[in-house]
Amino acid sequence: MNLNDAVFMLLALITLGSALGVVASKNIVHSALLLVLTFLGVAGLYFQMNAGFIGLVQILIYGGAISVLIIFAIMLVMDVEPEKTNLPSPSLGRRLWGVYLVVLLIIALGASIWYTKWPLAISAVNSDEMTALADLMLGKYVVAFEVAAILLLVAVVGAIILAKGADDK
Amino acid sequence: MNYSLLAPEMLIALTGLLLLISGLILAGRGQRLVGIISVVLLVAVLLLVVVRFSESAVFFNGVYQVDTFANFFKALFLIAAVLVMLSAGKYTQRFEQKQSEFYALMVFATLGMMVMAAAGDLITIYIGLELMTVSFYILTAYLLNDEASSEAGLKYLILGAISSAILLFGMSLLFALSGTTVISEIAGQVSRQPALIAGIILMIVGFGFKIAAVPFHMWAPDIYQGAPIPVTTYLAVGSKAAAFAALLRIFMIALPPGQFNWSLVLAILAAITIIVGNLIALNQTNVKRMLAYSSIAQAGYILAGLVAANAYGLKGVLFYAMLYVFCNTGAFAVATAVETDTGSTDRVAFNALGKRSPMLAAIMTVCLLSLAGIPPMAGFAGKFYLFSGAIQAGYLWLAFIGLLMSMISVYYYLLVAKAMYIGESDREDIIDIKLPARFALWVCLLATILIGVYPAPLSNLAQTAIQMFL
Amino acid sequence: MMSNLPILSLTLFIPILGAIVIMCLPANRHKAIKYVAAVSTLFSLLLSLWSMLNYDLTIGGMQFVERIPWIADLGVNYALGVDGISLPLLLLTNLIGFSAVYASWQTAARVKEFFALLLILITGVMGTFVTTDLFIFFLFYEVVVIPIYLLVIMFGSSKRVTKEYAGMKLTIYLLIGSAFLLVGLIALFIKAQGILGFPSMDIATLAQVDYPAGFQIFAYALMVFGFGTLLSMFPFHAWSPDGYAGAPTAVSMIHAGVLKKIGGYGLIRIGLFILPVGAKFIAPVIAVLAIGNVVYAAFICLSQKDLKYIVGYSSVSHMGYVLIGIAALNIISINGAVMMMFAHGVMAALFFAMIGNLYEKSHTRNVSDFGGLAHQMPRLAFGFMLAGLASLGLPGTVNFIGEFTIFVGAFGVYRVISIIAITGIILTAVYILRTLGDILFGPRLEKWDHLQDLKGPEMVPLVVLGSAILIGGILPFTVMDFINSGVGQLLSHIASIQMGGIF
Amino acid sequence: MENWFVNIAHALTNWLTGLGLSAGWADFILLVVQWVFIIIIVTLNVIVLIWLERKISGFIQQRLGPNRLGPFGMFQTIADAIKLLTKEDIIPSATDKLIFRTAPMFFIIISVMLYVVLPMGENMVIVDLNVGVFYFISVGSLTTICLLMAGWGSNNKWSLLGAMRSVAQMISYEIPLAFSLLGVIMIAGSMRLSDIVAAQSNVWFIVLQPVAFIVYFIAATAELNRGPFDMPEAEQELTAGAYTEYTGMRWALFFLAEYTNLVAVSALMSTLFLGGWQGPFLPSWLWIIIKTYLVMIVFMWLKWTFPRIRMDHLMSFSWKVLIPVTLANILLTGIVLQLFKGMGW
């Protein structure tokens, strides 16, 4: 096993482990913090795949913004007993069904991925990924880019309207 | 590349921004103007789309396409938006100072749909889809003091996000196999591999959520019931049509049915959707919820057209989507009027509508019958196309189920008619309908009947729009 | 010559025009509304009579043809035309439609809705008879269902079952039947398109196509299902008595009188004409089911107390004859079947008109409540008698001609079945005569002294329909010539393309 | 003198490869060594900084400040550090133990990680990322999580309120902070810090981007939770904010991390706006130290000069003033750049 593989294994362990923690933890704050770790693990995987810029975007948006938003929201809507804030569904049937479904999904999807011959090609390490991205964003994908901008505007307007609530009379 | 062909999208985006800004300027009673402004602007854009209907262009190597298919759907979304806004006039007054944002969000949702219909690339489709759904999340929860509305919004958001994730996973597999996200290039690149099956299934599941096909439908009734009615209308009509537009483009061009056998999966999905949607609708007492289940069933019918994947079927999809705009908007507009008047959409609220407002009752009846596919309403012609396609493609059983269930569906539609015409109500006063809503209702009524009696023009339009798939 | 005038379109759309005028009138102008309805149906009646007189029997075939391309990609034309089969049925529709307006002359509540819906209903029924295009046929076929539902729930009467139940049962039965039919029609259309290479909905064009035998059987079976439901073929007849009982008089008249006939007409015009092989294969099944109609329904009739149910079941029973006629697949029997449809139409309409009138005045339909009505209401009694005697096929009435022709044609084909069916006539005689005796004759009952006899507008159904029964019975050729020419051409067409003398 | 540190690094690499290690491993070890070196430097530096802050505050408040231990009271901070290290480590019983314990560690780790991309002199940067600025902002944004952890883990309403306040503030000011840097990046045409420094060889960006500099300065102050933006630990209202329950070593870690951040932000400011390590006569690493210290002294000056700002003013100032200003700055910069490009520059 070379260094790359070892790092991959480590990152995979961190990512999956913390993701499992997110769904397993009974304390929603712990879940949220483990979620940050998951995000960082995924960011690590991006670095591992020479996608440094995306990795940093991941850290900034997921780690620095989304997680904080989530934790913030959690603290605003907190129950008194943190240990019981993130209990799974009370119905055992639903949980078993969930496990069954997910295992099935993973096996089926995993098998189909494993047995597929992918059109692999080791692309040259792209030294200037950001320029390429910028060219794509403002070139071929300018429509998507502009729409994404509007999407963010919509989200901001919507979040303010919803979080602010109805006018008090 | 003739960028002026992107004018409709740009103008819609500007309209939305203008509405947001006008919300700052037009405070207080001025908010009422916002509705008028948005309708006028949307009609202008609609005219632009119609005038330049047959002009087409491919932008950025196929990433974005302006063609008759896209234009057909753009016109559809704009018509739906205008009708909804017209019929919503009185209802939106309860949003008080947030009317301009309401209209702006509707406009942005329309933009998302338009982008979805015209996108020739997975990324752009996804972004358009998300603009549409995020706008709808907010709109669904727009009744800020109403618990049901917030609840509906949250449920929609959660299920919408899940379905987006599933859809994306499917797209990523397709992307991985073909090495491209441009739909027109995928067809030549993709090979038959196990992962392709997984990808197709995941995408079907993802889109299944968006069009509320059974068994991915559970969100629809709740959301339709909880959301403000104009939003429900637009959701049922517009977002569904947009999802179908994207579905058609991806499945017909990237995965041509001649090479990849996805039609059986969709056929089963369509059959289950039709059956379950109609059967559950049978014992609904809330008209909004009944219409929600019926719209699930309608999605099943439309899906049958895609299953057929031939001229009749695809034409049927477009044809049906368009007529669905009119009859569903009509039905919901009546429901809006009733809810504004009585505060409820239970079936009993429709009692004696035939006396209180014969026009509303007649329009409701006509629209519901169109949904059921009874001639001479438009729904019949639409179903004729859809199921002709299905039979031509060898799916006789699907046509059989579809037609049988659509006749059974008459039962619950007629229950509403019954309530309207022989139901007893202690209120005898005439329901007051504002002029714009009246206009929208008449448009729905006339269009529903006209398309039903003389479907040729619309069917020709649909024919030109689907030419590229054949 | 007036042949440039679109006679059939006029016939078809004058009632619709009337409906639109009615919708525009204020709701409280009852008289005006009724006059508009009467005038528009009268116009249609006169036009259909005119077209009957001007129909050139020596040429035969489709006449007064109109054709406008309608939906190109489905091969649909707005195509109208009448031949010897459809003309009598068109006339029948208008006779009944005209009488139905007068039979409902006393309507007081929601007059506007009533007559508008009634006129739409009449148009729908007429449309099926005059079109030569499959799509347009089906369009009109389904147009009729919803007005009927609304008429039943708004104006019907509740006795044994509620009118809501009756209306819904009727509607759903008919619609489910039509779903089967629609599948069959679309399959037919698609198949023909595959063979012809172009889409066509023209019935004559579709009939030219040489369909594989298996497909013919399949499609014909679906049509039997669909049309059979409408014709109240056993065992799909359950909607019919309940429906008639719940429906207002005018709807009962139209429904029993002409609507059912669309089923028979469709079986002949579309089923037989386009799918002869399928028809031949399935004919024995139809014949056996027809026995169910004739005998089973007649037995049920014996035990009925409610006048409308009696007539309802008797009409189910009579439809059995029509089915036998169609199943026998020869020119005489089919002539008889069409004749029977006409005959039963006027008879049943007259019957329901009389019952409706009586019910309106006495508010009961129980046989046991009445007796000796001939004393108080002689004209009504005459109507009842005429309808009753026609119902049991007394010579001199048009029904006799129909039944007789059917059995002449069918006897050679289905000997046993015909014999069983003829016993049905005896049962019919039993219940009809018993009923007539119970209500019309016997001692005068004081409690009905206040009832007034038919007069004024109420006389119109009796006069119009009664004279049709008698004229048809005494001068059968007035109708029979048309039917014969139509059926003859139809069958010769089948024989000429492929069958070569099987019929 | 200029190349002291670079030479040491080269020697180390050569020695490691000489031992038979592959180049990859050698780089990795060198990286670790460099990082550890920085940690040591920064930690020691904090001692000086605290002393400096005390002295400056004393000067501003017209008193002497620490003056007993060592010359000018220089050893006062060391004594304080020893006191903190030897103090009992109290973990209140109702806390969320794991979160409470780990929060300060993550905080200091993140703070130190910021230094990875900062050029400490010519050719003296551990990893010269092509997205250096972006790295700084991304990783810096993670500190908010640590504050939330501390606030939540303490299970104390003052702590939680303090943490939430500070996070709200930091998130709000992160946007103008990042936006203000965009102007610089646009002119330099790169996010690599060494490129940006190189772009300032003629004229410092503080001249070209004065608005961005001011916005950055204000936003950085807020990001650092320093006065006058030290709402999160407003003693009168919240005792010590998120740090209320912390004692001894853990509290010291927070303190350390705060000053580490201060140094990092100041160093970045020197790099982006003040020409970085460029300067005449002195070696490059000395220049950056001088500039950083100057910036830090201004920070301290500000802190002890201005009164604390109210919370709502603080928030609306960011959203209604700073963000529009930075956006306008970006727009203007873009236009001017295009004009210059059009003129063939």
Place this chain on the structure above:
Amino acid sequence: MIGFTHYLILSTILFGIGMYGVISKRNAVAVLMSVEIMLNAVNINFIAINKFIRSETGIGQLFAIFVIVVAAAEVAVGLALIIAIYRQKKSVNLNDFNLLKW
């Protein structure tokens, strides 16, 4: 040697974990977090495609960026919704949201 398939399998498992969270969790915020895990899994795919699959440079990363942007928007709206609903119901448990039949 770790390759494309491994990354995809990893993302599949992550996706599955997220989906389990969605199915089994009752706290609305937890469900939202699980959805984010699912989106992250998808993003791993896109980045892996960018590195290992013969495709136009940067498209995978671009896709991932758009997904991140959308996720941010969705979370913002979602949390606002949760706060709005908490204000009315004093609960974020999906089981308590039973006004509609679900």
